[in-house]
Structures are given as structure tokens and as C-alpha cells.
Amino acid sequence: MTSMILPPKQPAARRFVFVAMVLACVVLSPLAVLSGYGLDVITEIMIFAIVAVSLNLILGYGGMVSFGHAAFFGLGAYATVLISTRYDVSPWLGLAGGVGTATAAAIVIGAFCVRLGGVGFFMMSLAFAQLLNSGAIKWRPLTGGSDGVGGLLRPELFGFDLSDAGPMYLFTAAGLVGVLLFMRMVIASPFGHAMVGTRESSLRMDAIGYQTRRIRLAAFAVSGAIAGLGGALYAFYNGFVSPDALSFGMSGMILLMVILGGKGSLLGPVLGAGLFLSVKNIVSTHTSHWLLIVGCIFVACVMVCPDGILGFGKRLFRSGERR
Amino acid sequence: MDLFLTQLLNGLVYSVLLFLVSAGLALIFGLLGIVNLAHGSFFMLGGFVALSVTAATGSFWLAMLLAPIPVMAVAGLIEVVFLRRLYARSQLDQVLLTFGLSFILTDVTETIWGKGLSSLQEPQGLREGVSILGNVFPAYRLALLAFGFICAFAIWLVLERTRAGSMVRAGVDDARTAMGIGLNVPALRTATFAIGGGLAALAGVVAGPLLGVFSGIDVEVLIPAFIVVAIGGLGSLRGALIGSLVIGFADTLGKAYIPGVSMFLIYFAMIGILLVRPYGLFGQDPAGG
Amino acid sequence: MLRLENISKAFGSLVVSNSVTLDVTAGQRHTIIGPNGAGKTTLINQIGGQLSPDSGKIFLHGQEITRLSAPLRARAGLARTFQKNTLFQALSVFENVRLGAQAAHGRTYDLFRSWRSDTGVLAQAEQAIEQMNLGRIAAQPVGKLSYGDLRQVEVAVALATSPTVLLLDEPTSGLSPSETAQMIDVLRALPREISILMIEHDMEVVFSIADHITVLYYGEVIASGAPRNVADDPRVQEVYLGAPQ
Numbered sequence: 001m002t003s004m005i006l007p008p009k010q011p012a013a014r015r016f017v018f019v020a021m022v023l024a025c026v027v028l029s030p031l032a033v034l035s036g037y038g039l040d041v042i043t044e045i046m047i048f049a050i051v052a053v054s055l056n057l058i059l060g061y062g063g064m065v066s067f068g069h070a071a072f073f074g075l076g077a078y079a080t081v082l083i084s085t086r087y088d089v090s091p092w093l094g095l096a097g098g099v100g101t102a103t104a105a106a107i108v109i110g111a112f113c114v115r116l117g118g119v120g121f122f123m124m125s126l127a128f129a130q131l132l133n134s135g136a137i138k139w140r141p142l143t144g145g146s147d148g149v150g151g152l153l154r155p156e157l158f159g160f161d162l163s164d165a166g167p168m169y170l171f172t173a174a175g176l177v178g179v180l181l182f183m184r185m186v187i188a189s190p191f192g193h194a195m196v197g198t199r200e201s202s203l204r205m206d207a208i209g210y211q212t213r214r215i216r217l218a219a220f221a222v223s224g225a226i227a228g229l230g231g232a233l234y235a236f237y238n239g240f241v242s243p244d245a246l247s248f249g250m251s252g253m254i255l256l257m258v259i260l261g262g263k264g265s266l267l268g269p270v271l272g273a274g275l276f277l278s279v280k281n282i283v284s285t286h287t288s289h290w291l292l293i294v295g296c297i298f299v300a301c302v303m304v305c306p307d308g309i310l311g312f313g314k315r316l317f318r319s320g321e322r323r
Numbered sequence: 324m325d326l327f328l329t330q331l332l333n334g335l336v337y338s339v340l341l342f343l344v345s346a347g348l349a350l351i352f353g354l355l356g357i358v359n360l361a362h363g364s365f366f367m368l369g370g371f372v373a374l375s376v377t378a379a380t381g382s383f384w385l386a387m388l389l390a391p392i393p394v395m396a397v398a399g400l401i402e403v404v405f406l407r408r409l410y411a412r413s414q415l416d417q418v419l420l421t422f423g424l425s426f427i428l429t430d431v432t433e434t435i436w437g438k439g440l441s442s443l444q445e446p447q448g449l450r451e452g453v454s455i456l457g458n459v460f461p462a463y464r465l466a467l468l469a470f471g472f473i474c475a476f477a478i479w480l481v482l483e484r485t486r487a488g489s490m491v492r493a494g495v496d497d498a499r500t501a502m503g504i505g506l507n508v509p510a511l512r513t514a515t516f517a518i519g520g521g522l523a524a525l526a527g528v529v530a531g532p533l534l535g536v537f538s539g540i541d542v543e544v545l546i547p548a549f550i551v552v553a554i555g556g557l558g559s560l561r562g563a564l565i566g567s568l569v570i571g572f573a574d575t576l577g578k579a580y581i582p583g584v585s586m587f588l589i590y591f592a593m594i595g596i597l598l599v600r601p602y603g604l605f606g607q608d609p610a611g612g
Numbered sequence: 613m614l615r616l617e618n619i620s621k622a623f624g625s626l627v628v629s630n631s632v633t634l635d636v637t638a639g640q641r642h643t644i645i646g647p648n649g650a651g652k653t654t655l656i657n658q659i660g661g662q663l664s665p666d667s668g669k670i671f672l673h674g675q676e677i678t679r680l681s682a683p684l685r686a687r688a689g690l691a692r693t694f695q696k697n698t699l700f701q702a703l704s705v706f707e708n709v710r711l712g713a714q715a716a717h718g719r720t721y722d723l724f725r726s727w728r729s730d731t732g733v734l735a736q737a738e739q740a741i742e743q744m745n746l747g748r749i750a751a752q753p754v755g756k757l758s759y760g761d762l763r764q765v766e767v768a769v770a771l772a773t774s775p776t777v778l779l780l781d782e783p784t785s786g787l788s789p790s791e792t793a794q795m796i797d798v799l800r801a802l803p804r805e806i807s808i809l810m811i812e813h814d815m816e817v818v819f820s821i822a823d824h825i826t827v828l829y830y831g832e833v834i835a836s837g838a839p840r841n842v843a844d845d846p847r848v849q850e851v852y853l854g855a856p857q
């Protein structure tokens with residue numbers, strides 16, 4: 001009876017082994033090929049991939065257009081740097097504090113934002129991020145104002161010094177893989193499905209017995225926590241954080257990565273982050289018109305492939321099949 | 324007492340500038356349903372074009388007259404080339420597009436004029452102070468105030484008393500019905516976007532002597548203008564007026580009397596108002612109810 | 613089971629519910645009829661919690677629910693369908709129905725398990741799909757369904773929440789005669805553990821399902837009783853046939 005209605009499930013074990021092997025190759029091959037600088041570039045891409053993945057959870061699956069996701073990224077980064085340097089404790093505690101701060105902020109900010117739908121949500125999330133950005137600039141004694149704060153030294157992990165590019169790269173890769181596995185689980189969970197239901201029709205969700213605000217808030221908190229992890233890793237990576245991490249522009253960049261890759265898919269945001277930062281690294285060495293290029297990417301993305309590169313690829317693939 | 328009066332005047336002047344920017348933003352949202360993230364760029368462009376005009380002719384008045392024209396052309400072009408294709412799409416796409424355009428406009432501006440902070444000179448004859456009831460006020464600010472009220476009145480007059488205005492109001496209420504009764508909604512949308520952009524540019528010109536002209540002012544103006552329309556209610560002109568006064572005074576008086584928290588005051592105002600009225604003071608629940 | 617006491621609601625000067633009192637007893641098939649603008653859907657919206665009445669009380673199983681939010685009413689056993697399509701467009705029929713079942717039986721805040729692992733929810737969803745004979749289209753996305761199929765999915769989603777009281781807002785509106793006959797069969801086959809309150813225009817449907825009819829006219833109950841008695845009521849005939857007063 002079950003098999004008539006349920007979509008068939010793929011054989012799990014063989015697929016798992018295959019995916020794990022491919023993953024191992026993908027993660028390990030740069031270590032063999034690339035120099036320290038190359039590894040650093042990929043590490044940065046993976047950090048932003050984590051942040052983009054976190055935004056995709058509420059944007060792609062939850063249908064909440066946030067223009068303030070930099071708030072949680074920035075808070076995670078600030079808290080990590082401040083806790084580790086000002087209180088002279090292990091950066092690992094700083095990392096935990098970064099994630100915790102971002103999560104707590106997401107719960108508070110989310111409580112305000114999820115009351116509103118559509119444009120209201122967008123405005124509210126933007127306002128909170130700007131509020132934090134102003135705070136970081138204004139509260140000089142704590143945050144160093146617009147100069148930012150630095151001085152975080154990467155710690156050791158299992159005897160490897162994360163100050164070296166290789167171990168830092170592996171550590172970040174582990175973080176990204178962990179986040180992706182977690183996301184995959186959440187998307188397939190009863191909660192993930194409830195989130196998609198809320199995106200599709202919150203009136204209906206209400207009528208069949210879901211407290212949609214609570215679902216949206218929970219999603220927002222999880223998303224904030226992951227963005228906070230991204231921020232904490234960024235603090236490790238950079239050792240330094242400035243109000244730019246909390247800025248309007250940063251929120252827009254994160255949003256662009258998600259849209260560029262393809263929202264509502266597991267790997268789209270990773271692809272988007274990779275592509276965006278690669279283009280940035282290549283272009284900004286050749287020209288000062290980086291803003292123009294970013295703008296054109298935005299416009300092209302919206303006009304030509306609004307469902308992102310993944311969606312665009314799928315469409316191409318399908319139209320090819322038809323012929 | 325003087326100081327307080329001066330602060331009141333400054334608050335009012337800032338409100339006028341905010342209104343010129345947010346009125347366009349509100350009209351555009353009302354008629355086109357678009358949250359225009361490039362609106363600050365129009366403001367910035369207006370200032371830079373005015374710099375060039377004054378440099379060439381030496382006349383501030385000519386700059387006020389001419390600077391909005393190219394900006395209106397750019398805005399109209401944007402509507403025709405890009406936005407027109409996006410009305411059926413999600414709000415997210417529209418937001419992303421205008422955000423992308425703001426990057427392009429910033430880059431173009433910096434390429435033509437550079438980043439540099441420059442200031443427009445007040446026009447001849449408005450550089451002195453004017454004495455009223457024993458208090459001396461800067462003449463330019465007083466003139467700006469008068470100009471702002473004239474503009475607000477003119478906008479109101481056009482919307483309420485002219486045929487074009489009633490068409491815009493019909494379009495705001497219900498684009499499909501407006502189309503059904505024979506209004507040229509596409510042309511109306513282009514015109515609204517261009518005029519909204521022109522108003523922002525005009526604000527950019529008259530704000531030049533006070534705030535300066537520089538790359539980056541676009542975001543500095545855009546965010547408070549957003550807060551204004553969020554407070555007033557998206558798409559509501561009356562809301563934009565009231566919101567401008569709230570934010571203009573909150574910001575100015577806050578900076579003068581409670582400088583420690585002034586930077587946050589406008590955000591707190593917005594969050595507080597949206598808590599009580601989620602769709603703003605004059606906004607309506609899009610779901611109806 | 614469900615009782616309304618003096619429910620009143622006005623939009624400005626337009627009175628849409630005028631002191632409506634009605635009782636849905638256990639197992640009853642209760643139908644509300646009335647000409648357009650009688651305030652039928654507004655009444656359903658007040659019972660479902662999408663609107664709140666200006667005054668009056670609503671009871672479900674003897675408990676007052678007048679101030680309860682829509683989701684909490686749903687959890688208390690009240691399910692409803694909508695006339696306009698508010699289903700989850702991008703999701704399959706099965707997933708639409710499964711979300712209904714998960715609301716009532718599942719662990720919605722569980723992030724760490726697959727949706728497949730909750731077999732109780734799956735069984736409940738499958739039962740609702742079978743009750744409505746939707747097995748053939750279970751895997752199709754709702755956005756691509758015909759109007760007739762959508763009406764049936766509406767009912768299936770509501771049934772999946774295991775309601776004790778089912779509110780149906782014109783379940784056969786816009787259906788072809790054969791689809792209507794199918795819907796009648798399906799509704800008649802529902803177990804009597806479920807009480808039904810239904811708005812309906814089609815008198816054939818009304819008389820083949822209802823055992824109690826309430827007539828609403830400009831927000832006011834003008835007759836209520838067994839189908840025979842209501843049909844013979846002079847005021848009802850006046851309203852429906854437009855006879856002069």
C-alpha cells in the first residue's frame with residue numbers, strides 16, 4: 001500500500017559510500033594542488049557558503065526575504081573576536097560565544113520580524129541589521145568603531161595549528177560539510193516540510209493547526225545560528241572584524257550568493273558563493289570597476305536566470321531532452 | 324531657547340529633505356508595487372549633476388532646474404528596460420534588480436565625478452542669516468523649508484486636483500481595473516518612476532549645501548527614507564509626510580540632546596511603531612482585513 | 613458538538629452576521645443555505661478563526677473557542693475547506709495531505725528525523741487520500757491539477773487532520789455534474805464520528821446529504837430544521853422564489 005503513494009526511496013547505503021568518496025576527493029584535492037594563497041581563497045569561499053546556506057534556509061525554504069542577514073554573520077564574528085581577545089579565553093570559547101550570540105539575537109530579532117510578511121519582513125530585518133551596524137560604529141570602547149577590532153589568533157586543533165592554511169582549510173571544509181549534512185536533515189524533517197508549507201500558504205497552515213509564527217521564528221533562529229557559525233569562522237580566518245561585516249552591502253552580497261546559485265536547493269548557495277567570490281577575486285585584480293560588475297551580475301541574474309544557475313542549468317537540460 | 328529653536332528648524336529642514344525622497348519612494352511603491360533600492364542613487368546623481376552645472380554656469384538655480392532632468396531620463400529608462408518585465412514576478416526579484424542597479428549607478432557616478440566629498444555652494448543671497456524675533460536663522464534653511472512646503476503642496480495638488488493625479492490614484496488602488504477603464508497604466512508607471520526619481524534628484528540638489536555631495540550618500544539617505552515609508556505605511560503619501568516629520572525630528576533632536584543613543588533612535592521609532600501598527604501608520608494589510 | 617450563540621459581525625455599516633445561533637449535533641450533516649451575500653462564508657471564517665466575531669460565543673465540544681487562534685481550533689478538532697485555492701501549490705497532493713496529518717499527529721518541531729519515519733502520519737495521510745479516491749494523482753503537484761481535483765484535495769487535507777467537526781465551504785461549486793455526484797458519494801461515505809457543517813448552493817447536493825438545514829438571509833437565520841420542514845417554510849420560499857411580502 002505504501003509503495004503506491006510514496007515516492008520511491010533510493011537505496012541508501014551504496015549512495016552514501018559514493019557521495020562520501022566524491023566528497024573526500026573534492027575536499028582533499030585542493031590540498032595537493034594549491035598553495036597557501038589558493039587554500040585561503042577557497043577557505044573564504046566555504047565560509048561564505050555556510051552563511052549563504054543559512055540564508056537559504058529561511059529564504060528558499062521558508063519564503064522569508066531577509067535583507068539583514070549580515071546581522072547574524074557580523075554578530076558571530078564580533079562576539080568571537082571580542083570574547084577571545086578582551087577576556088583572554090580560548091578562541092574555541094569565542095567561537096561558541098559567537099554562535100550563541102548570533103542565535104540569541106536571531107530569536108529576539110526574529111520575534112519582531114516574523115510578525116510581518118513580505119515587504120514588512122524585509123524592512124524590519126534591514127532595520128535591525130542597520131541598528132547593529134550603527135551600534136558597532138558608535139560603541140567605540142567595545143568594538144573599536146569603524147576601525148574594527150582584531151588580534152584574534154587562530155588556536156590549535158588536535159595538535160594542528162590552524163594558523164597554517166592547510167589545517168584551517170580542512171577545519172572550514174569540515175564545518176561546511178557538517179552544515180550541509182545538517183541542512184539536508186532539516187529539509188527532510190517534519191519541521192522542514194512545515195517550513196515549506198508556511199512558505200506556500202500560511203493561511204492554510206494556520207487552518208490545519210500549525211502555529212506559523214512559531215515555525216517561522218524557529219527557522220529564523222536556526223538560520224541565525226548557522227550564520228553566526230559562519231561569522232565565527234570568518235573571525236578565525238581574518239582575525240579581525242569591522243562594521244562592514246554588519247553592513248547593508250554585506251547583506252546584499254549574501255543574498256546575491258543565494259540567488260545566483262539558486263534558492264531552495266541544498267547546493268545552490270554553495271555554488272553561488274563560489275562563483276561570486278571567484279569572480280570578485282579575478283576581477284578586482286584587473287579593474288577598479290568591481291561595483292559595476294556586481295551590479296551587472298545582479299541585473300543579469302534577475303533578468304536571465306531568476307531561479308539561479310542551478311535552475312538555469314536544469315531548464316537547459318530539460319529543453320535539451322525534449323529535442 | 325535659541326538653540327532649541329535652531330534645532331527645531333534643523334529638524335524641519337531634515338524632514339523636508341526626507342519627504343522629497345520618501346514621497347517618490349511611496350508613490351513608486353503604491354503604483355508599481357516596487358521597493359526601489361536605487362532611490363538613494365537618484366538622490367546622489369542629482370547632487371553630482373548639480374555640481375557640474377554650477378561649475379559650468381555658476382548658477383545654483385539653474386542646477387536646481389536642470390539636474391533632475393537627466394536623472395528622470397535615467398529612471399524612466401530603467402522602468403522601460405527592466406522593471407516593466409518584472410511586475411508579474413516576485414518582490415524579491417524587483418528588490419534585487421534595483422539593488423543591482425544602485426551598484427551600477429554608484430560605479431558610473433564614481434567614474435564620472437570621482438568619490439570626493441564636495442559641497443555645493445548656497446545660492447547668492449541666501450548665504451546670510453535672517454533675523455526673526457531676535458533669533459538669527461540661516462536664510463538657506465528657511466528658503467529650503469518654504470520650498471519643501473511648496474513641493475508638498477504641489478504634489479498634493481497634482482494628485483488630488485488633476486486628471487493625471489486621479490489616474491495615478493486609480494492605478495494605486497487597482498492597476499487591473501484602471502487598465503480596464505482605459506488608462507494607460509504602462510505610461511503612468513514610467514512617468515511615476517521618472518517623477519519619483521526626479522524628486523529624489525531635486526532633494527539631492529537642495530541638500531547639497533547641507534549634507535555635501537559624495538559617493539555613499541545614496542545609502543545614507545536611502546535607509547532613513549525606507550524607515551520613513553515603513554513608519555508611514557508603504558505607498559501612502561500622507562504616511563510619507565508624517566513619517567518624515569517623525570524621523571526628521573527624532574533624528575535631529577536626538578543628536579542634539581541625547582547624542583549617546585541618537586544613532587539608534589530612528590530604528591527604535593520604526594520598530595516601536597511597527598509593533599503597534601505592523602503596516603505603518605497609514606498602511607493597509609495587503610491581505611485585506 | 614459545535615454551537616454558535618448570538619454571533620454578530622459587521623464590516624462598517626454592513627452587517628454580515630446578525631445574532632446567529634446554531635447547533636451542530638454529533639454526527640449531524642448540517643447545511644447552511646442562503647442567497648449570495650447572505651454571509652455564509654463570513655460565518656465559516658468566524659467559526660474557523662480566520663475572522664473574529666464582534667460579539668457572541670462559539671463552543672466546540674462544550675469548550676468556548678471564541679478567542680482561540682485558528683491553529684488551536686484546528687488542533688481541537690475543527691477542520692475546514694476554503695472556496696478559493698490556498699493549497700500548497702508547489703507540493704504534491706500527497707504532501708499537501710501529509711502536512712494535514714502531521715499537524716494533528718506529528719512532531720512538527722523535530723529537525724532530526726526524516727518525514728518518512730513518522731509512520732502514523734503517513735498512514736493517516738494515506739487513509740485520507742483513499743477516502744477521497746485521490747490515489748491516482750497523489751504524486752502530482754497541486755499547481756497542475758484540474759479544478760475538480762482541487763476541490764477533492766481540499767477535503768482530503770481537512771480530513772487528514774482527523775477532525776471531529778468538518779466545515780465545508782461549497783465543496784461542489786464549479787464541479788461538473790459527474791464530479792458533483794462523486795463528491796456526494798464521498799461525503800456520504802464519511803463516518804458519523806465526523807459532524808459536518810457545510811455551505812452549499814446546489815439543492816440536489818443539499819437534499820442528498822443534509823439532515824438539518826439552516827437558512828441564512830442577510831446575516832440572519834430565518835429558518836432552521838429538518839430538510840422537509842425548511843423547504844415548506846413560507847419565509848424560505850419567499851426568499852428563494854422572490855414572492856412579494
